[in-house]
Amino acid sequence: MGRYVGQRVKRTEDPRLIRGLAHYVDDIKLPDMLHAVFLRSVHAHARIRRIGIASATASPGVVAVYTGRDVSHKIGPVPCAAALPDLKVPDHRVLATDRVYYVGHPVAVVVATDRYAAQDALEKIAVEYEELPPVVDPEQALKGKPLVHEQFGSNVAYRLTSGEGDIESALASADKIVRQRMINQRLAPVAMEPRGVLARYFPGEQELTLWSSTQIPHLMRTQVALMLGIAENKLRVITPEVGGGFGSKLNVYAEEALLGWISIQLSRPVKWIETRRENMQATIHGRAQVGEIEIGCKKDGTVTGLRYNVVADLGAYHQLLTPAIPTLTGLMLSGAYRIPAIQMNVTGMFTNKMATDAYRGAGRPEATYVIERAMDLVAAELGMDPVEVRRKNFPAPSEFPFKTATGLTYDSGNYEAALSKALKISGYRELREQQKKARAEGRLVGIGVSSYVEICALGPSAAMPAGGWESATVRIEPTGKVTVLTGASPHGQGQETSFAQIVAEELGIDLNDITVIHGDTAIVQYGIGTFGSRATAVGGTAVLVALQRVREKATRIAAHLLQVEASRMTFANARFSALAAQAAATVGALATVPAPAADGDRSITLQEVALAAHLAKNLPPDTEPGLSATYFFEPKNFTFPFGTHIVAVEIDRETGEVQFQRYVAVDDCGKVINPMLVDGQIQGGIVQAIGQALYEEVVYDDQGQLITGTLMDYAVPKAAMIPTLELDRTETPTPENPLGVKGVGEAGTIGATPAIVGAVVDALAPFGVRHLDMPLKPETIFRAMQRTSAK
Amino acid sequence: MRFEGRHELRAPRESVYRALTDPATLQACIPGCESLEKTGENTYAARLSANVGPVSGNFSSNIRLEETQPPARYRIVFDGVGQSGFMRGTSDFQLEEQPGLTVLQYTADFHVGGVLAAVGQRMLQGAARMMASKFFTAIEAAAQAAKPASSPP
Numbered sequence: 022m023g024r025y026v027g028q029r030v031k032r033t034e035d036p037r038l039i040r041g042l043a044h045y046v047d048d049i050k051l052p053d054m055l056h057a058v059f060l061r062s063v064h065a066h067a068r069i070r071r072i073g074i075a076s077a078t079a080s081p082g083v084v085a086v087y088t089g090r091d092v093s094h095k096i097g098p099v100p101c102a103a104a105l106p107d108l109k110v111p112d113h114r115v116l117a118t119d120r121v122y123y124v125g126h127p128v129a130v131v132v133a134t135d136r137y138a139a140q141d142a143l144e145k146i147a148v149e150y151e152e153l154p155p156v157v158d159p160e161q162a163l164k165g166k167p168l169v170h171e172q173f174g175s176n177v178a179y180r181l182t183s184g185e186g187d188i189e190s191a192l193a194s195a196d197k198i199v200r201q202r203m204i205n206q207r208l209a210p211v212a213m214e215p216r217g218v219l220a221r222y223f224p225g226e227q228e229l230t231l232w233s234s235t236q237i238p239h240l241m242r243t244q245v246a247l248m249l250g251i252a253e254n255k256l257r258v259i260t261p262e263v264g265g266g267f268g269s270k271l272n273v274y275a276e277e278a279l280l281g282w283i284s285i286q287l288s289r290p291v292k293w294i295e296t297r298r299e300n301m302q303a304t305i306h307g308r309a310q311v312g313e314i315e316i317g318c319k320k321d322g323t324v325t326g327l328r329y330n331v332v333a334d335l336g337a338y339h340q341l342l343t344p345a346i347p348t349l350t351g352l353m354l355s356g357a358y359r360i361p362a363i364q365m366n367v368t369g370m371f372t373n374k375m376a377t378d379a380y381r382g383a384g385r386p387e388a389t390y391v392i393e394r395a396m397d398l399v400a401a402e403l404g405m406d407p408v409e410v411r412r413k414n415f416p417a418p419s420e421f422p423f424k425t426a427t428g429l430t431y432d433s434g435n436y437e438a439a440l441s442k443a444l445k446i447s448g449y450r451e452l453r454e455q456q457k458k459a460r461a462e463g464r465l466v467g468i469g470v471s472s473y474v475e476i477c478a479l480g481p482s483a484a485m486p487a488g489g490w491e492s493a494t495v496r497i498e499p500t501g502k503v504t505v506l507t508g509a510s511p512h513g514q515g516q517e518t519s520f521a522q523i524v525a526e527e528l529g530i531d532l533n534d535i536t537v538i539h540g541d542t543a544i545v546q547y548g549i550g551t552f553g554s555r556a557t558a559v560g561g562t563a564v565l566v567a568l569q570r571v572r573e574k575a576t577r578i579a580a581h582l583l584q585v586e587a588s589r590m591t592f593a594n595a596r597f598s599a600l601a602a603q604a605a606a607t608v609g610a611l612a613t614v615p616a617p618a619a620d621g622d623r624s625i626t627l628q629e630v631a632l633a634a635h636l637a638k639n640l641p642p643d644t645e646p647g648l649s650a651t652y653f654f655e656p657k658n659f660t661f662p663f664g665t666h667i668v669a670v671e672i673d674r675e676t677g678e679v680q681f682q683r684y685v686a687v688d689d690c691g692k693v694i695n696p697m698l699v700d701g702q703i704q705g706g707i708v709q710a711i712g713q714a715l716y717e718e719v720v721y722d723d724q725g726q727l728i729t730g731t732l733m734d735y736a737v738p739k740a741a742m743i744p745t746l747e748l749d750r751t752e753t754p755t756p757e758n759p760l761g762v763k764g765v766g767e768a769g770t771i772g773a774t775p776a777i778v779g780a781v782v783d784a785l786a787p788f789g790v791r792h793l794d795m796p797l798k799p800e801t802i803f804r805a806m807q808r809t810s811a812k
Numbered sequence: 813m814r815f816e817g818r819h820e821l822r823a824p825r826e827s828v829y830r831a832l833t834d835p836a837t838l839q840a841c842i843p844g845c846e847s848l849e850k851t852g853e854n855t856y857a858a859r860l861s862a863n864v865g866p867v868s869g870n871f872s873s874n875i876r877l878e879e880t881q882p883p884a885r886y887r888i889v890f891d892g893v894g895q896s897g898f899m900r901g902t903s904d905f906q907l908e909e910q911p912g913l914t915v916l917q918y919t920a921d922f923h924v925g926g927v928l929a930a931v932g933q934r935m936l937q938g939a940a941r942m943m944a945s946k947f948f949t950a951i952e953a954a955a956q957a958a959k960p961a962s963s964p965p
Contacts, residue, residue: 063897063925063927063929064925124925124929124930144895298927298931301930302930722929724925726924726925727929728929728930728934730930731930731931733931734930734931734933734934
């Protein structure tokens with residue numbers, strides 16, 4: 022542990038956030054600014070016969086009303102970056118033209134002098150629809166009729182088989198095969214700050230600026246420039262404070278391009294802030310997989326093979342990564358285990374719903390859920406302890422780098438260590454004893470275990486749709502203050518703090534002398550963004566390497582100024598010193614600015630070197646003035662954090678409600694820069710996993726109406742529903758980057774869900790329950806208890 | 813969505829049936845009804861304002877009476893569109909004569925979309941029940957007021 026790295030440094034972001042001094046998109050107000058609101062489809066599937074906008078256009082305060090006919094041929098399609106063989110890609114325009122495909126599909130936009138005038142005018146737009154039969158259930162959609170997109174002749178967007186090993190003989194060689202249908206329900210990411218865009222066009226300079234609540238400012242700049250047909254260097258994207266993304270802002274949305282276009286048309290700034298209802302309807306959803314698992318095992322619990330046939334509900338259109346998300350599930354099906362043969366057959370289905378895409382974990386929680394539930398089923402089938410089945414199949418630490426039958430090479434791991442630690446902290450054996458006693462008393466107590474592996478630090482560019490590297494510039498200003506420009510786009514993860522810790526550690530300077538700048542494409546070199554638990558492992562490494570380069574240059578300048586050889590310099594606490602022997606051998610000759618320290622030591626501060634580098638009066642030969650370096654770090658592999666979560670619950674027999682008794686999580690995300698940030702990420706992840714396991718579900722009725730359209734109906738967990746989380750760690754550094762960090766943003770969500778479901782199912786074992794589909798609402802549990810009486 | 817109900821109205825069946833099919837009475841009795849016009853044989857056009865939980869809005873509706881068997885039964889087919897969504901459905905009414913009162917039973921099947929579905933759906937049953945209760949209380953009063961004209965003194 023260093024002076025900064027490894028310390029629980031308080032987030033430097035927080036004072037402005039908790040004092041209300043931060044600026045989100047909606048806090049930015051420009052002179053002459055207009056406001057846009059969207060008219061959205063009330064039907065899941067319909068033909069638009071006519072849109073009457075005359076009375077809306079004439080409404081007080083209205084500046085313009087646009088429909089699909091006005092803009093569709095002028096703005097390019099909403100992009101999908103996922104490339105899969107034979108993928109059907111519907112033409113996705115920023116506004117619906119002749120058909121609407123989901124409830125919430127934008128049909129028209131009203132621009133007015135204030136939001137109220139715009140909203141009033143919106144109600145005057147008359148749309149005549151001819152309703153068409155909607156496709157709601159992705160499995161029903163396989164039957165062929167009705168069709169979401171007639172031109173494809175089928176609702177299948179793609180089929181893909183992945184995995185390695187001979188699955189047929191692997192299953193044939195098993196003593197037992199366990200099968201289970203499992204649903205990973207559709208979820209809404211529900212970032213606290215909904216989406217928002219402010220667009221400002223300067224006609225003189227022909228420059229467009231977009232302020233957007235996004236996770237990917239640079240990728241958005243490229244994509245929106247292409248959509249609008251403007252030069253990328255005439256478009257600036259700024260992400261001010263972003264109030265949560267969870268993958269929902271890892272996207273390029275229709276509204277972002279359309280607001281830019283409107284601002285160009287009107288030469289005035291125009292703002293749109295998403296309402297919560299729009300957020301539920303028209304911001305991407307996550308998960309939505311229905312699958313059947315087959316897992317073969319020997320009598321001793323050794324897994325021989327795993328097959329997962331899954332239908333993925335993609336929604337009506339592809340957003341940026343929609344079709345790619347289920348492929349991540351296929352990659353992670355091996356979990357923490359040695360499984361010789363794995364096969365996933367995925368069928369991506371169009372439905373008349375909002376697109377699914379990346380939501381915290383993005384395909385990996387689905388995989389972890391499937392493999393961890395399967396391990397529990399194997400344990401139940403064989404009458405083994407779920408812990409023992411897992412142990413039986415762990416690769417040993419000596420087997421790393423470990424190759425899986427899904428085509429990955431796990432970098433490093435010690436799964437047993439994390440499991441043992443979690444068992445010890447939870448007192449697993451005693452928990453099982455207590456469970457026996459509780460059962461004898463007729464109480465429903467259950468224990469769930471999940472040993473997960475997750476894929477982070479996304480990723481090598483060869484495996485990514487749009488570059489997997491990350492960039493950083495480290496600049497030491499003339500006064501010695503350090504500016505870091507990162508291509509990552511943190512939005513709550515705390516990298517303004519953790520990146521400053523890396524710099525402070527390396528240069529021995531105060532944390533307050535460092536500023537980390539991100540999220541402005543006019544200031545920061547091109548970057549990829551923050552998602553896939555990548556910002557520290559990939560972006561932090563870029564900072565470290567750039568920093569080392571700057572230090573190396575500073576060392577050369579310092580050596581020159583002190584007239585010693587660079588190899589004879591030492592650096593500590595922001596001061597370069599000549600090694601004693603060398604210093605004694607060198608005489609005088611320091612009549613340069615800046616002067617060495619007054620005490621006569623042969624040393625010079627970093628601040629003095631920085632000034633000298635900028636004054637450039639006395640630099641080593643062939644040395645550029647200035648003191649900055651930019652580095653683009655390209656990872657060679659992903660990283661694979663892991664851990665074990667152990668959960669104890671008790672179920673109320675009368676109400677079916679789940680009460681947490683214990684929640685223990687031991688996570689290993691490699692080296693840790695700031696344990697407090699890691700705890701925060703794990704904590705938030707577990708909370709969202711509790712949401713999926715027990716409460717949350719996006720529900721469309723059989724007509725494709727979204728009936729969980731508000732936070733009254735969509736149940737995100739509240740603070741009172743969250744147990745005390747007992748968090749601990751093991752630390753297995755990754756060899757994939759010099760920081761040794763793996764990533765932690767999604768681990769909680771990935772590891773926790775199956776542990777919670779496992780605990781509830783275990784509590785219901787006396788009823789013969791082996792599996793229940795999420796969310797495990799009291800109703801679901803109560804019904805399960807009613808189906809069979811306890812043995 | 814489906815729901816059903818039963819109301820006892822202290823008025824003769826003929827008076828109740830007449831009240832239920834008379835545009836002026838209906839307009840007076842339907843909560844939030846701003847206008848109701850006969851547009852043809854057994855068809856009406858209505859403007860309604862409705863409040864369901866946090867959703868409020870105006871609806872233009874077309875109403876059609878079908879399978880009328882005065883005074884025992886009839887069916888309403890309705891279709892309403894407003895800024896806060898749409899609703900449509902059918903409702904079957906049965907009127908049964910009992911000593912001193914008319915027992916009215918109805919079943920309704922309807923489908924909502926838009927904000928009504930997203931926000932109001934959960935509250936729709938309760939709201940519909942409350943509106944039905946207000947409506948039938950008003951109809952009962954109207955039928956009772958009409959009674960002297962239809963029954964011998």
